[in-house]
Amino acid sequence: MRETPLSTCERAAVLAAISRGVRLDNRGFLEVRDINLSFGKEYGSCTVTLGETRVLAQVTCEVVEPRPSRPNEGKLSISVRLSPMAAPHFESGRGNELMDELQMILDRNIKESRCLDLEALCIMAEESVWQLRVDVTVLNHAGNLGDACNLAAVAALRHFHRPDVSVEEDGRVTIHTFEESEPIATYMKKVPVCLTYAFFIIDENIHMLMDPSEKEERVMSGKLVVGLNPHGEITSLIFPGRVLLSKKDIMNCIKSAFKKAKFSAEMIQNLVDEDIVKRKSSVKVDGFAKNLISDTVYASHMVKKTIDKGQNFKFQVPRESDEENGSLNDEMDEDINDEESGDDNSDAKPNKSDILWRIQSIRQASTKDDDATHSMETDGESEEEEKKPKLTAQDLI
Amino acid sequence: MDIKLASELPRMRSMIPAHGSARPKLVTPGEIISHDTSFMRGHGTYMEDEIQVASVAGFVTRVNRLITVTPLRQVYQGAVGDTIIGRITQVQNKRWKVDVNARLDAELRLTNIQLPGGEQRRSSVEDEREMRALLREGDLVCVEVQKISDDGLIRLAARSTKFGKLSQGTLLAISPSLVVQDKQRMHDLPCGARVIFGANGYVYITPTVPQEQVSTYTVNFEEVPIEVRKTVGRLRNCIKLLAHHSIMISPTSVMSAYDQSIDQEYEIKDLLRPEVMQDVAVATVQKMNE
Numbered sequence: 001m002r003e004t005p006l007s008t009c010e011r012a013a014v015l016a017a018i019s020r021g022v023r024l025d026n027r028g029f030l031e032v033r034d035i036n037l038s039f040g041k042e043y044g045s046c047t048v049t050l051g052e053t054r055v056l057a058q059v060t061c062e063v064v065e066p067r068p069s070r071p072n073e074g075k076l077s078i079s080v081r082l083s084p085m086a087a088p089h090f091e092s093g094r095g096n097e098l099m100d101e102l103q104m105i106l107d108r109n110i111k112e113s114r115c116l117d118l119e120a121l122c123i124m125a126e127e128s129v130w131q132l133r134v135d136v137t138v139l140n141h142a143g144n145l146g147d148a149c150n151l152a153a154v155a156a157l158r159h160f161h162r163p164d165v166s167v168e169e170d171g172r173v174t175i176h177t178f179e180e181s182e183p184i185a186t187y188m189k190k191v192p193v194c195l196t197y198a199f200f201i202i203d204e205n206i207h208m209l210m211d212p213s214e215k216e217e218r219v220m221s222g223k224l225v226v227g228l229n230p231h232g233e234i235t236s237l238i239f240p241g242r243v244l245l246s247k248k249d250i251m252n253c254i255k256s257a258f259k260k261a262k263f264s265a266e267m268i269q270n271l272v273d274e275d276i277v278k279r280k281s282s283v284k285v286d287g288f289a290k291n292l293i294s295d296t297v298y299a300s301h302m303v304k305k306t307i308d309k310g311q312n313f314k315f316q317v318p319r320e321s322d323e324e325n326g327s328l329n330d331e332m333d334e335d336i337n338d339e340e341s342g343d344d345n346s347d348a349k350p351n352k353s354d355i356l357w358r359i360q361s362i363r364q365a366s367t368k369d370d371d372a373t374h375s376m377e378t379d380g381e382s383e384e385e386e387k388k389p390k391l392t393a394q395d396l397i
Numbered sequence: 398m399d400i401k402l403a404s405e406l407p408r409m410r411s412m413i414p415a416h417g418s419a420r421p422k423l424v425t426p427g428e429i430i431s432h433d434t435s436f437m438r439g440h441g442t443y444m445e446d447e448i449q450v451a452s453v454a455g456f457v458t459r460v461n462r463l464i465t466v467t468p469l470r471q472v473y474q475g476a477v478g479d480t481i482i483g484r485i486t487q488v489q490n491k492r493w494k495v496d497v498n499a500r501l502d503a504e505l506r507l508t509n510i511q512l513p514g515g516e517q518r519r520s521s522v523e524d525e526r527e528m529r530a531l532l533r534e535g536d537l538v539c540v541e542v543q544k545i546s547d548d549g550l551i552r553l554a555a556r557s558t559k560f561g562k563l564s565q566g567t568l569l570a571i572s573p574s575l576v577v578q579d580k581q582r583m584h585d586l587p588c589g590a591r592v593i594f595g596a597n598g599y600v601y602i603t604p605t606v607p608q609e610q611v612s613t614y615t616v617n618f619e620e621v622p623i624e625v626r627k628t629v630g631r632l633r634n635c636i637k638l639l640a641h642h643s644i645m646i647s648p649t650s651v652m653s654a655y656d657q658s659i660d661q662e663y664e665i666k667d668l669l670r671p672e673v674m675q676d677v678a679v680a681t682v683q684k685m686n687e
Binding site (some may be wrong): 002004005006007008011032306307 | 400486496500502534535536568618
């Protein structure tokens with residue numbers, strides 16, 4: 001199917017709102033949507049939700065012969081797939097430029113940056129090494145696929161454990177099952193993070209947003225995709241579109257990206273480590289079953305999320321929704337014991353809504369850092385954007 | 398702020414009165430239609446081991462020895478002579494590409510439109526260069542289907558003055574199967590608005606008031622009075638609720654729903670609430686059955 005064209009008035013509305021300092025979903029200009037990580041039953045399987053964008057990454061491994069030019073190193077291959085499930089205009093099989101762009105981002109950020117220690121994947125030099133394969137599938141396209149795919153791939157790699165091997169004297173390699181001996185975690189030296197900045201040219205002024213939603217992506221004039229890690233290295237820099245920025249502007253974007261990168265990398269590490277600990281301690285692993293919430297529950301969760309965002313108070317689950325969820329209580333009671341996030345910030349959380357406060361606590365964890373890096377009030381934001389087209393470090397801090 | 402969950406609304410019983418034999422036979426893909434091999438296979442069916450099977454979800458029609466299955470809902474295929482509404486997506490060499498809610502973007506050639514400044518003028522090189530001055534990306538046009546090629550590409554024409562660029566109004570996208578087959582597609586409704594029921598499911602509601610235009614390609618941006626805008630809004634919501642309840646969209650049904658909504662004194666924004674939508678839809682069906 002083709003993509004339905006965006007109507008002229010929608011385009012004008014988005015641009016008019018941005019020129020007045022407002023985004024359609026009422027986020028701040030430098031505010032990223034809620035990020036949620038969940039892990040499947042197997043090691044190395046991770047789903048990332050960035051707002052409504054949803055991406056699944058799966059890591060698998062295989063013993064192969066190494067490349068003759070690099071006999072001591074394992075192999076890593078990443079592939080991105082845009083399924084028609086993500087958006088009606090995606091066609092499976094036919095490559096399009098979005099897929100090429102995502103592939104390029106992931107290759108540069110993860111493979112070429114050498115964040116994964118490939119030498120640790122070697123079993124016997126020149127004979128057998130591990131080949132890790134990351135398959136990233138986009139499940140829902142609601143804007144900013146680059147960041148989401150990167151998050152998913154990195155989290156999945158970090159989460160992945162490969163089986164233990166033992167090498168016999170005659171060179172035969174035995175792969176042990178997970179029950180026989182403990183699987184080995186992949187060691188990631190640096191955590192690559194990807195951040196996308198969208199630019200809009202309205203009346204000779206350049207407006208900058210972070211984490212564009214799908215509508216904003218269709219209207220934007222250009223974007224800057226920065227891949228970096230908290231150690232201070234830039235792993236990739238992609239600048240498609242029709243925007244002219246000076247070197248200084250790009251440097252300022254990158255500086256602001258570094259602050260967010262640190263927080264993002266920490267978040268991935270914490271969530272992955274928590275899940276691994278939980279997995280090792282408890283026998284039962286739920287995997288993605290927790291995410292399969294029915295329509296009623298999802299609807300009430302979305303309603304409460306909107307109220308909460310609008311009024312900024314700690315919500316309490318009202319009585320009527322408890323009755324609605326009555327029939328689902330049995331399924332959800334099993335999941336209560338698994339606490340995905342460690343932050344116990346909101347009080348008055350009934351057991352039935354563990355999904356709700358999981359989202360809440362992740363958002364609070366992210367707003368802690370967001371408040372430090374930029375102000376949440378729209379006055380502050382519009383002030384930044386109303387200045388001259390040049391973006392200075394002052395504006396972004 | 399009034400927030401309600403749509404799932405709280407009780408499910409609506411079917412509004413089609415069950416007449417027994419008058420009810421058409423509905424089939425789903427894969428369902429066996431007949432074991433008789435003497436029937437000719439029409440559209441929507443295929444033969445599998447001498448059994449005739451449906452390939453689309455729809456109702457079975459039999460004309461002598463021909464059995465066809467007409468689908469209930471289908472992507473707009475296009476029929477020669479249809480009046481449809483489209484949105485320009487691309488400006489190419491001597492033609493425009495138009496999104497018409499079909500499988501492919503339709504084609505509108507420069508030679509097939511009425512050029513400004515006189516009848517039947519041949520297009521010159523300057524016209525080719527100035528195509529964007531006539532129609533640019535994002536514009537809405539009312540056109541006629543001229544020809545459909547084998548691969549499904551629809552060729553459009555906008556030869557008379559009633560076709561061309563659309564001026565101020567509201568566009569609504571519904572399923573093409575809900576639009577009643579009608580020779581006359583543009584209707585001036587008594588409430589003061591003109592509605593164009595495109596055969597492709599795009600419905601355009603435009604006020605009849607600011608009508609003086611220099612040519613079909615300059616939009617009259619004169620401000621529309623608030624009363625007319627309210628009428629347009631109410632009509633839009635009425636059509637939306639009829640489509641939601643799978644009621645056929647025709648000038649009669651739309652006017653009936655409009656009158657109902659005024660009689661019941663519903664505000665325009667109330668027509669977006671599920672229970673009000675159901676109320677008006679049921680009342681419209683009852684009124685039309687009388």
